[in-house]
Amino acid sequence: MRRKIVAGNWKMNGSKDLSEKLVGYVRGEAGSLDNGVEVVIIPPALYVGDVLAQARGAVSVGVQNVGQWQSGAYTGEISPEMAKDAGCHYVLVGHSERRQLFGETDELVAEKVSLVIASGLTAIVCVGETLAERDSGEAESVVADQVRKGLVAVEQAEDAGKAWKRIVVAYEPVWAIGTGKTATAEDAQAMHASIRSVLKDMGAPAEEISLLYGGSVKADNAAALFSEPDIDGGLIGGASLVAEDFVSICRYVPAST
Template identity: 60%
Template sequence: MRRKIVAANWKMNGSEGFAKSLISELKVQLSVLDKDVKVVIIPPSLYVAEVKRLVSDAPFAVGIQNVAQWNQGAFTGEISAGMAADVGCEYVLVGHSERRQLFAESDQVVAEKVQQVLKSGLVALVCVGETLAERQAGQAEEVVSRQLQIALQGLASDKWNKIVVAYEPVWAIGTGKTATAEDAQAMHLHMRGVLGSLGAPASDISLLYGGSVKPENARELFGQQDIDGGLIGGASLLADDFASICRAV
């Protein structure tokens, strides 16, 4: 079911002390948040259990930043979706641009990870987005369409309720640059069309925007008809900023 979601991707940042301090502040600042807004905390995997403990008395969900495309086996250093589910995760980031660019994850690998996430009963938060060169070449919609089609092709009808999609233009991640609200809305509307062509109940799927979201631009972005929330990076490390962004939804 389509709902408002704000997800905090801590990336490779934090410590136990940081987690305790930040979660404590967020519980206070978001104590009166609209109950229809789902807040998801996605820390580095080593801190998932601690964050899960810290949010046990708060309406926050916990996610993990990455899982393997395999279920189990001799894959030193990898974490399976089943393991993430076992320790209480609800969401999994799949296909983040940093995984695609820095770790050479192909569209096919992303698709395999989506399948593992769904088999484990978790929500796949699937990230798509174009580079600056692709946008300047007029290929933005083509790239996003391809990423969605490969990642989600052939999903059974009962699996779509476990899919959330985040549009994160690569050129706007951590750069301070943000797509205009109009550009972001246009891409989100396009993604709904692609999802519909894949057999999804497109109007029911939550679509998030990610890419230098800040308190100053959050309300305009989230005010767009097809933007249901955000995948937040740097601003999620600051309690005041992240809380402000959550309230903007």
Template identity: 50%
Template sequence: MRRPLIAGNWKMNGTKSSAEALLSGVVSGAASVAKAEIAVCVPFPLLYLGERLLADSGIQLGAQNVCTEPGGAYTGEVSAAMLVDFGCRYVICGHSERREYYGETDEIIAKKVSVSIAAGMKPILCVGETLQQREDGLTEQVIGAQINGVMSRIGIDAFDRLEIAYEPVWAIGTGKTASPEQAQDVHVFIRNKVADESAAIAEKIRILYGGSMKAANARELLSQADIDGGLIGGASLVADDFLVICQAG
């Protein structure tokens, strides 16, 4: 049985005071969440606050990016060891916003996944197709290539130590959501792809759905057999909404 994971992706949002209010709200409501594991992936400057406010809450802290290199002269970068030092359990790798705006290739993403695992964190590896690709019937081809692009570099065994998030690019920040059936179909495709290499890992691996999951649609999405949680954008910025999604998990 896979325990659902609901992870907030705050993206580039939050000040010290808004983050303090949001984290405190999530911590105080977390007791009402029976089953799901909860994580919040905050911007780097808020990790320090997150570590302090989430201590002993059972809620995991995560980051949204990591450097491919272990340390040294990489101005502006943050290493996996630094994230671990700040209490991070999770790190988002390969979000479509990073693929699109920062030119992250499968090679870079594979390195980020690899250094994160080596440092003891669990990467959340994001994959997803654009609207054009879906309309051209290329969804499986694109997602298959994104998974291969990482698996061929770091090996199937690493998939035992990561989570996958299916995030259709057309559903990110648009308010559009994949229907539960559309999402389930892609999740099955991803699980089968992992099963081609290892049936045991495929059975265990959590595949989250991301892309405008919100309080109103979470229950239906999360009731699908192969949707093992959510990576939550905008709705993770409102404690009550995020908690409703966590309760649906």
């Protein structure tokens, strides 16, 4: 049975006050979520400790990025082992903003994924096409290429079966992130089905891997998106900064059957 996950990516937003009030509220509501969803909050690294203090085990916590090294003279970087030591369970890898603004390549994503799973954390690996790529009919091939290249280390791992259990894939069409636009539920489902097919071709236990949708997910479109058979939850941006909206989105995840 695939995990149902709703993860809130705060991006470069947050404060001690937000960590206390928002996470406290989400923690209080988590007990009333009867659909089996795992709630994850991914704050800026500076606030991981504050979020963990409020989460108290009821909410999982992740980091937005890690370096491609485990230690050394890399000022400003954090490693997967550090994230694990701090109490995190998840790491975002390959978010479109990291790819576009910081030049991260599929090869770099693969390096980071390898370190993340070796540390015992779960990688939420982000993939997605630009508007130009979608308009030219290349969306599925672009995303398939990102999946294959970004997860090549998992495919080739000595214990691939164990490694695949530490992978979540988040499909985020670049043109829908922070724009107010979103893929239709049908378009999102088609891409998720394509991703699952690619994973199967790679030898992954594709039906067991959680696939999330991200890209202007809000309370008013979450139900339609999450009702699709290959969408197992969401990676939420702006709406995750509003406690009531975030919890509402979590409630729209259908219960596992």
